[in-house]
Amino acid sequence: MDRLKLPSSAFIDPHGNNRAEIDALAQEVLDLVLSHATDALSRSPLPEKADLPAMVAIPEMPAPKERLMESLRMIVAGSMNAAHPGYIGHMDTMPTTMSVLADFVASTLNNNMLSVEMSPIFSRMEPLLLKEIAELFGLGTHAGGVLLGGGSLANLQALAVARNLAFDAHGKGVAVLERQPVLFASEAAHTSIQKAAMLLGLGTSAVIPIAMTADAKMDTDDLERAIRQAKREGQAPFCVVATAGTTVVGSIDPLSDIHDIAKAHGLWFHVDAVFGGALALSTTQCGRLKGIEHADSLSFNPQKWLYVSKTCAMALFRDVRHLQDSFRIQAPYMRDPDDMLNLGEISIQGTRYPDVLKLWLSFQHIGRQGYAHLIDEAYRLTERFVQEIDARPFLELAIRPELNVLCFRGTPQWVPSEGWDAWNEALQVSLLKENDTFFSIPRFRGRRWLRAILLNPYFGEDTIVKIFEHIDAFQAASRNAAGSPDAITKHSR
Structure with a gap:
C-alpha cells in the first residue's frame, strides 16, 4: 500500500524502520502527560472553560508535530484534574499506574473482544477473572459475567437477561405480551435503570419507584405494597433492583430483606453495586453488602473505587449460562472456538476494548x-x-x-x-x-x-x-x- 502521502510516523512500522521517530514522539507525549500528572496540585481541580484548539476541524493535509503537541497541551490543561486531592465532587479519581500503562499496551495491540480469534488471550482472561470476582460476592460456582463500557450498560445487560428469562422475550420480544412488564427500584436508583427500561421496549413508566426511608434506603414495606398493587392492576412484575451505594448520598438498600421479598414473589433480584461493590474486597467492610450473595445479577464498576481507568464495568450473573441460553446471538462470520464462547455473542457490545488487561494488572500490582x-x-x-x-x-x-x-x-x-x-x-x-x-x-x-x-x-x-x-x-x-x-x-x- 502506498504511504507516501502520510506522515512517516502515522503508523508503527512492523519492520521497525521508523522506530527512532516513534520513540521520540512517544517520549514527548509521555513527558507531557507525566508532567501534568506529577504536578497536579499546581492547577485547579476543575479548570475554567477552555477554548478548544483551532485545529478541531479535520484538516486537508497532515498537521505538523509541533502543532499537534501544542493542541495536546491545551487539551490536557483544559481537562478535569482527577489527580488533584481536592477533586472530591464525583465518583471519579486518579487511575492506577498499571491501568494507565495497560491502556497503552492494549491500544498498541488493538485486539477485539468480539471473538477469541480476535483476542486469543484476553478472551480467555476475562471469564476467569470475572468468575473470581463473582466468587468475592458469593454468587456461587456457576457465576460469571462480561465486562462492559460502563455501569449503564451493565445494568442494561442484566435487565435484558431478566426480561428475556421472565417472558421468553429473546425471540418474540414483549410486544405480544398481554400484560405490561414492570420492575421496581428505589426512587434514588440510578437513571440508567429507566434508560434500560426504555431501551428494552418497556418504557420508563415500567420502572415503579419505591419510596425511601428517612436514611435514604428502599422502604421494603412500600416495595411489598407496590408489587401487590401491580399484580392487582394486571401488570407483570419481573424484577426488583436494589442499590448498593446510591449516587447522591451513598446509601445501601437492605439487600437481604429485598431479596426475601423478590424471592417470595418469584422476581429476579438485581443489585446495582456499581460503586459500593468494592466493599467485597475489604474484610472489615464487606458485611455492609450482606444479601448481595443472593443476587441473580449485579453490576460493578472497577473504574470507580478500584481506580481502574475508564472504562471498566461488569455485569455478573449467579448463573452465567443464562447469557448463552437467553441472550446469545451467534455471529455467522465467526468461527466457534473449541473451549468457550465468543464474548461478543453474549454481550451487548460486539467490538470491545480489552479492559480486562488494566483490571488484571491493577489487581496484580496492588493486590x-x-x-x-x-x-x-x-x-x-x-x-x-x-x-x-x-x-x-x-x-x-x-x-x-x-x-x-x-x-x-x-x-x-x-x-x-x-x-x-x-x-x-x-x-x-x-x-x-x-x-x-x-x-x-x-x-x-x-x-x-x-x-x-x-x-x-x-x-x-x-x-x-x-x-x-x-x-x-x-x-x-x-x-x-x-x-x-x-x-x-x-x-x-
Missing part, C-alpha cells in the same frame, strides 16, 4: 490487601470528616454515611431557610476558587447539598483541615455581613 487498605482508609477519613461536620452547629448531614460519600449542607441561622440553597452554592464556588477543592452540589429531597466522595489516595487529614478552615472563614464572613449576633444555636431538624 486484594492493598485495595482493602484503600477502602478502610477511606472509611477512616470519612469518619474524621463527619466529626468536623458534627462539631459545627451550622452544618448538617443528609444521612450518616454508609460509604465514603458525604452529603452535607450549611443551615446558618442568620440566613432565612429559603436562602440556604444559595448560601451552599456560594460556598461551593468559594471552596473551588479559593481552596482548590471541588464539591458537587446535587439536589436531594428538594434541597442543595455539598457532596464529597473520598477516593483520592493522596487525600488526607491535612486536606480535611484546610476544607473546614475555609468553611469556618466563609461562614464567619457571611455572619458578619448579615450583622448577626455571635451566638448560634444548632438548627432544629
Whole structure:
C-alpha cells in the first residue's frame, strides 16, 4: 500500500524502520502527560472553560508535530484534574499506574473482544477473572459475567437477561405480551435503570419507584405494597433492583430483606453495586453488602473505587449460562472456538476494548490487601470528616454515611431557610476558587447539598483541615455581613 502521502510516523512500522521517530514522539507525549500528572496540585481541580484548539476541524493535509503537541497541551490543561486531592465532587479519581500503562499496551495491540480469534488471550482472561470476582460476592460456582463500557450498560445487560428469562422475550420480544412488564427500584436508583427500561421496549413508566426511608434506603414495606398493587392492576412484575451505594448520598438498600421479598414473589433480584461493590474486597467492610450473595445479577464498576481507568464495568450473573441460553446471538462470520464462547455473542457490545488487561494488572500490582487498605482508609477519613461536620452547629448531614460519600449542607441561622440553597452554592464556588477543592452540589429531597466522595489516595487529614478552615472563614464572613449576633444555636431538624 502506498504511504507516501502520510506522515512517516502515522503508523508503527512492523519492520521497525521508523522506530527512532516513534520513540521520540512517544517520549514527548509521555513527558507531557507525566508532567501534568506529577504536578497536579499546581492547577485547579476543575479548570475554567477552555477554548478548544483551532485545529478541531479535520484538516486537508497532515498537521505538523509541533502543532499537534501544542493542541495536546491545551487539551490536557483544559481537562478535569482527577489527580488533584481536592477533586472530591464525583465518583471519579486518579487511575492506577498499571491501568494507565495497560491502556497503552492494549491500544498498541488493538485486539477485539468480539471473538477469541480476535483476542486469543484476553478472551480467555476475562471469564476467569470475572468468575473470581463473582466468587468475592458469593454468587456461587456457576457465576460469571462480561465486562462492559460502563455501569449503564451493565445494568442494561442484566435487565435484558431478566426480561428475556421472565417472558421468553429473546425471540418474540414483549410486544405480544398481554400484560405490561414492570420492575421496581428505589426512587434514588440510578437513571440508567429507566434508560434500560426504555431501551428494552418497556418504557420508563415500567420502572415503579419505591419510596425511601428517612436514611435514604428502599422502604421494603412500600416495595411489598407496590408489587401487590401491580399484580392487582394486571401488570407483570419481573424484577426488583436494589442499590448498593446510591449516587447522591451513598446509601445501601437492605439487600437481604429485598431479596426475601423478590424471592417470595418469584422476581429476579438485581443489585446495582456499581460503586459500593468494592466493599467485597475489604474484610472489615464487606458485611455492609450482606444479601448481595443472593443476587441473580449485579453490576460493578472497577473504574470507580478500584481506580481502574475508564472504562471498566461488569455485569455478573449467579448463573452465567443464562447469557448463552437467553441472550446469545451467534455471529455467522465467526468461527466457534473449541473451549468457550465468543464474548461478543453474549454481550451487548460486539467490538470491545480489552479492559480486562488494566483490571488484571491493577489487581496484580496492588493486590486484594492493598485495595482493602484503600477502602478502610477511606472509611477512616470519612469518619474524621463527619466529626468536623458534627462539631459545627451550622452544618448538617443528609444521612450518616454508609460509604465514603458525604452529603452535607450549611443551615446558618442568620440566613432565612429559603436562602440556604444559595448560601451552599456560594460556598461551593468559594471552596473551588479559593481552596482548590471541588464539591458537587446535587439536589436531594428538594434541597442543595455539598457532596464529597473520598477516593483520592493522596487525600488526607491535612486536606480535611484546610476544607473546614475555609468553611469556618466563609461562614464567619457571611455572619458578619448579615450583622448577626455571635451566638448560634444548632438548627432544629
